[in-house]
Amino acid sequence: MMKNLPHKTIERLSQYRRALLICLEKGQTHIYSHEIAKIQHITAVQVRRDLMLIGYTGTLRKGYNVKDLIDLIGNIIDSAEGINVAILGMGNLGRALINYFAGKRSQLKIVAGFDINPDKIGNTMSGVPCYSSEDMATIIREKNIKVGIMTVPAEFATLTAEQLVKAGIRGILNYTPKPVNVPPNVYLEEYDMITSLEKVAFFVKINDD
Amino acid sequence: MMKNLPHKTIERLSQYRRALLICLEKGQTHIYSHEIAKIQHITAVQVRRDLMLIGYTGTLRKGYNVKDLIDLIGNIIDSAEGINVAILGMGNLGRALINYFAGKRSQLKIVAGFDINPDKIGNTMSGVPCYSSEDMATIIREKNIKVGIMTVPAEFATLTAEQLVKAGIRGILNYTPKPVNVPPNVYLEEYDMITSLEKVAFFVKINDD
DNA sequence: ATTATAATGTTAATATATTCACATTTTATG
DNA sequence: CATAAAATGTGAATATATTAACATTATAAT
Ligand SMILES: NC(=O)c1ccc[n+]([C@@H]2O[C@H](COP(=O)([O-])OP(=O)(O)OC[C@H]3O[C@@H](n4cnc5c(N)ncnc54)[C@H](O)[C@@H]3O)[C@@H](O)[C@H]2O)c1
Ligand SMILES: NC(=O)c1ccc[n+]([C@@H]2O[C@H](COP(=O)([O-])OP(=O)(O)OC[C@H]3O[C@@H](n4cnc5c(N)ncnc54)[C@H](O)[C@@H]3O)[C@@H](O)[C@H]2O)c1
Numbered sequence: 001m002m003k004n005l006p007h008k009t010i011e012r013l014s015q016y017r018r019a020l021l022i023c024l025e026k027g028q029t030h031i032y033s034h035e036i037a038k039i040q041h042i043t044a045v046q047v048r049r050d051l052m053l054i055g056y057t058g059t060l061r062k063g064y065n066v067k068d069l070i071d072l073i074g075n076i077i078d079s080a081e082g083i084n085v086a087i088l089g090m091g092n093l094g095r096a097l098i099n100y101f102a103g104k105r106s107q108l109k110i111v112a113g114f115d116i117n118p119d120k121i122g123n124t125m126s127g128v129p130c131y132s133s134e135d136m137a138t139i140i141r142e143k144n145i146k147v148g149i150m151t152v153p154a155e156f157a158t159l160t161a162e163q164l165v166k167a168g169i170r171g172i173l174n175y176t177p178k179p180v181n182v183p184p185n186v187y188l189e190e191y192d193m194i195t196s197l198e199k200v201a202f203f204v205k206i207n208d209d
Numbered sequence: 210m211m212k213n214l215p216h217k218t219i220e221r222l223s224q225y226r227r228a229l230l231i232c233l234e235k236g237q238t239h240i241y242s243h244e245i246a247k248i249q250h251i252t253a254v255q256v257r258r259d260l261m262l263i264g265y266t267g268t269l270r271k272g273y274n275v276k277d278l279i280d281l282i283g284n285i286i287d288s289a290e291g292i293n294v295a296i297l298g299m300g301n302l303g304r305a306l307i308n309y310f311a312g313k314r315s316q317l318k319i320v321a322g323f324d325i326n327p328d329k330i331g332n333t334m335s336g337v338p339c340y341s342s343e344d345m346a347t348i349i350r351e352k353n354i355k356v357g358i359m360t361v362p363a364e365f366a367t368l369t370a371e372q373l374v375k376a377g378i379r380g381i382l383n384y385t386p387k388p389v390n391v392p393p394n395v396y397l398e399e400y401d402m403i404t405s406l407e408k409v410a411f412f413v414k415i416n417d418d
Numbered sequence: 419a420t421t422a423t424a425a426t427g428t429t430a431a432t433a434t435a436t437t438c439a440c441a442t443t444t445t446a447t448g
Numbered sequence: 449c450a451t452a453a454a455a456t457g458t459g460a461a462t463a464t465a466t467t468a469a470c471a472t473t474a475t476a477a478t
Pocket of ligand 2: 036093095096098099100297298299300301302303323324325326343359360361362363365368369384385386401402
């Protein structure tokens with residue numbers, strides 16, 4: 001069910017929901033495709049197309065029901081049981097992420113951090129216990145952790161990815177600038193902030209004529 | 210010149226360079242398209258196509274000259290004079306970014322941070338001076354800052370974007386989860402880590418069958 | 419009640435991105 | 449020197465993503 005949604009649509013559904021949650025908080029009950037589109041800097045057709053793909057039907061002249069749409073998007077992109085997540089590397093970025101994610105999405109719980117610094121192991125940071133990387137396999141199985149967010153120094157990226165795979169992880173979000181290799185049954189997403197910044201800089205340059 | 214490169218190609222060029230710089234450090238002088246491809250998890254044809262688009266020609270049976278390719282990519286995506294960058298919001302993420310970027314790309318210099326917390330204003334963090342947001346317009350003009358990275362709390366995103374635009378910024382990289390609006394002459398890139406994590410979680414879920 | 423307006427939903431068209439297929443050529447090898 | 453192997457470069461084909469065009473219809477205005 002819903003396995004063949006385009007990757008881009010998945011990303012946008014997440015973004016739509018983020019925007020819709022804000023609308024819901026403000027008490028807004030309905031929203032038009034062009035309103036969602038405006039927020040996301042895309043076209044209204046794009047929004048309607050995405051919603052068509054997930055089989056959601058709005059009300060003509062009233063738009064989409066905010067609450068219902070949030071729920072439907074949740075049914076599609078969330079897992080019923082929720083997904084447990086681990087942070088690999090409790091440094092600047094790791095801690096920042098834990099702070100940021102705390103309580104944001106109930107379906108995605110950061111339940112463990114891992115580090116090799118003895119000063120950090122055993123402590124709790126923003127409610128997340130920090131374990132030794134040596135215990136990765138054990139803890140990941142015990143806590144049923146499915147996804148790992150890598151924020152270790154680049155030189156440990158390869159090793160950490162290997163450890164995660166060996167421990168049976170199912171998805172990796174790699175924030176180190178070192179690309180890693182994983183078997184095909186592990187979903188991998190990599191993001192480097194420098195690439196984003198260089199992209200912005202490039203388009204600034206060419207806009208300068 | 211080179212204005213019509215696909216967006217995806219720009220991103221990959223940045224990634225190729227990142228990988229090539231590591232090869233260069235290791236003393237590697239040449240590299241094959243399939244080696245670059247392996248690192249980036251893409252196909253060799255994709256790599257060759259991108260290099261074709263930027264007009265770079267390798268040597269048959271020897272591959273691409275690492276140093277030359279790094280330089281060419283630099284000529285295309287970097288600005289000759291370099292680009293000055295500001296961080297808006299010197300909190301967890303802002304400081305982490307400053308740390309991370311420090312000395313990474315000589316063409317992209319973080320030359321200023323802005324905050325509203327009086328305890329931070331006037332200090333220097335990792336070599337970057339922190340100014341009051343009230344002085345944004347002045348400092349951005351004085352220091353010829355072209356790009357702003359937004360790491361303020363979400364509720365200040367709209368205001369900060371407005372201030373940046375008013376100050377004459379040319380590009381914004383928005384890390385707050387609140388989408389902002391900018392005029393068409395300002396290039397905007399937005400990234401939310403939760404969207405990435407939700408995407409990973411989704412593909413983990415559907416891989417579970 | 420009629421008409422105009424403004425929204426959805428969707429097919430068809432277009433644009434962007436990737437991959438296939440293969441001609442070409444350098445280099446290594448027998 | 450002939451042959452095989454392995455790489456590049458690229459037109460054509462395909463796949464993915466977006467946009468245009470428009471039929472349909474609920475609602476508001478007259
Ligand atoms: N700071 C940023 O804004 C930023 C941005 C993008 C990417 N990154 C990347 O994220 C990574 C972390 O950056 P940071 O600024 O948080 O660095 P950091 O040095 O503050 O944190 C790294 C943490 O990883 C721990 N660690 C080291 N080896 C480990 C291992 N084998 N297993 C588990 N933990 C280990 C260290 O003890 C430390 O706590 C780096 O690869 C960096 O390039 C950082
Ligand atoms: N921490 C993360 O990992 C993370 C990840 C993704 C996105 N974000 C987003 O990035 C933003 C910053 O996150 P953080 O964890 O660094 O928060 P933070 O509270 O640590 O830092 C925010 C900083 O912005 C300053 N600030 C407040 N109003 C300002 C204004 N008007 N102008 C300039 N500075 C102002 C604050 O004084 C503070 O120093 C938030 O929007 C957050 O949602 C954070």
